[in-house]
Amino acid sequence: MAPTVNNLSVVLFIFISFLSSTLSLILKYPAIVNFGDSNSDTGNLISAGIESVNPPYGQTYFKLPSGRYCDGRLIVDFLLDAMDMPFLNPYLDSLGLPNFKKGCNFAAAGSTILPANPTSVSPFSFDLQISQFIRFKSRALELLAKTGRRYEKYLPPSDYYAKGLYLIDIGQNDIAGAFYSKTLDQVLASVPSTLETFEAGLKRLYKEGARNFWIHNTGPLGCLAQNIAKFGTDSTKLDEFGCVSSHNQAAKLFNLQLHALSNKFQAQLPDSNVTYIDIFSIKSNLIANYSQYGFENPIMVCCGIGGAPLNYDSRISCGQTEVLDGTTITAKACNDSSEYIIWDGIHYTEAANHFVSDQILTGKYSDPAFSDQMPFLLSIKL
Numbered sequence: 001m002a003p004t005v006n007n008l009s010v011v012l013f014i015f016i017s018f019l020s021s022t023l024s025l026i027l028k029y030p031a032i033v034n035f036g037d038s039n040s041d042t043g044n045l046i047s048a049g050i051e052s053v054n055p056p057y058g059q060t061y062f063k064l065p066s067g068r069y070c071d072g073r074l075i076v077d078f079l080l081d082a083m084d085m086p087f088l089n090p091y092l093d094s095l096g097l098p099n100f101k102k103g104c105n106f107a108a109a110g111s112t113i114l115p116a117n118p119t120s121v122s123p124f125s126f127d128l129q130i131s132q133f134i135r136f137k138s139r140a141l142e143l144l145a146k147t148g149r150r151y152e153k154y155l156p157p158s159d160y161y162a163k164g165l166y167l168i169d170i171g172q173n174d175i176a177g178a179f180y181s182k183t184l185d186q187v188l189a190s191v192p193s194t195l196e197t198f199e200a201g202l203k204r205l206y207k208e209g210a211r212n213f214w215i216h217n218t219g220p221l222g223c224l225a226q227n228i229a230k231f232g233t234d235s236t237k238l239d240e241f242g243c244v245s246s247h248n249q250a251a252k253l254f255n256l257q258l259h260a261l262s263n264k265f266q267a268q269l270p271d272s273n274v275t276y277i278d279i280f281s282i283k284s285n286l287i288a289n290y291s292q293y294g295f296e297n298p299i300m301v302c303c304g305i306g307g308a309p310l311n312y313d314s315r316i317s318c319g320q321t322e323v324l325d326g327t328t329i330t331a332k333a334c335n336d337s338s339e340y341i342i343w344d345g346i347h348y349t350e351a352a353n354h355f356v357s358d359q360i361l362t363g364k365y366s367d368p369a370f371s372d373q374m375p376f377l378l379s380i381k382l
């Protein structure tokens with residue numbers, strides 16, 4: 001007998017229930033702690049008063065600047081949404097009644113793995129972010145112990161620190177920054193010591209009880225207009241996609257060594273779970289095959305000035321108005337940011353971040369892969 005519509009919907013229901021429970025099993029963390037740079041900063045650098053962003057930042061989703069360097073949501077926002085978690089409050093946001101029960105974000109735009117120096121955009125290097133986390137943890141536990149139930153709604157209980165997921169996405173600014181004062185060979189030679197600092201940070205987190213780590217590798221930063229405009233004026237420096245070859249070469253070496261470090265860390269500390277996520281491949285695929293994924297412009301910036309090919313001028317950043325050669329110019333957004341991959345010359349659009357997040361959640365770009373456990377995640381919005 002052929003299955004009736006009713007039978008089919010029952011089968012479908014069971015099937016979807018099965019998928020949902022599989023998903024929540026894999027991505028079941030009571031809290032998320034995030035470290036990084038502008039790729040995952042939900043408002044720390046802005047809250048610190050170091051920079052400000054104007055409209056059109058935030059226009060696509062939040063409808064006003066949200067502290068993010070994007071027109072809308074970041075990868076971390078989409079990942080948390082998929083885990084059925086609220087957006088992460090930035091640690092430094094003292095207004096807006098922040099709730100840290102399900103986690104906290106320490107990422108700050110411009111941050112590096114290596115310690116900051118007087119010319120750094122952000123003083124909040126990886127090590128300092130971890131110190132902030134350690135302070136957060138001891139202060140939160142102290143408040144819970146002293147005042148009991150009053151703070152339970154706002155602060156994570158003590159067992160969340162071991163059960164939580166520690167997301168890390170940092171390194172892009174170390175590489176990009178190094179090219180301003182170093183040759184390619186010198187940049188490549190600096191990678192191992194940068195990663196030693198990264199490893200020391202991981203160990204500090206482990207010592208504080210962190211066990212579940214997701215480590216994002218760094219993207220093809222040679223494809224960002226900021227780097228193309230500065231280092232790609234000689235076309236022999238560009239690859240077939242118009243990206244600066246040296247920057248992508250450095251990113252690849254960094255990623256190779258970061259991957260090895262992740263595996264080493266996992267092997268040395270068998271009671272931890274280290275997942276390495278290959279953001280570089282996802283973003284490179286998006287830029288190379290943009291039209292296949294519904295985008296119109298792989299490299300050209302949505303919010304900038306100057307028109308094709310880059311629509312980028314380092315003298316006027318997105319949302320700012322300046323007088324250039326006697327003319328007042330404002331860097332405005334394009335008409336439809338969903339056609340663009342790059343938002344402001346340094347950061348991706350919400351549309352691109354959405355694509356990257358969906359790709360991460362296929363499980364095919366991670367080590368260990370979880371694709372076998374989540375085969376249909378992409379097609380069903382759970």
Ligand SMILES: *[C@@H]1O[C@H](CO)[C@@H](O)[C@H](O)[C@H]1NC(C)=O
Pocket residue numbers: 028212270271272273
């Ligand atoms: C982490 O790894 C341990 C031991 O390998 C395992 O028992 C545990 O289920 C893992 N936790 C998560 C959240 O994946």
Ligand SMILES: *[C@@H]1O[C@H](CO)[C@@H](O)[C@H](O)[C@H]1NC(C)=O
Pocket residue numbers: 281284285286288289
């Ligand atoms: C672009 O897509 C083709 C065909 O699917 C694939 O073979 C290639 O690896 C992709 N390019 C990148 C850079 O991922």
Ligand SMILES: *[C@@H]1O[C@H](CO)[C@@H](O)[C@H](O)[C@H]1NC(C)=O
Pocket residue numbers: 335
């Ligand atoms: C944006 O839209 C306006 C109004 O529809 C149009 O005049 C303009 O040419 C568009 N700009 C671009 C860059 O497509």
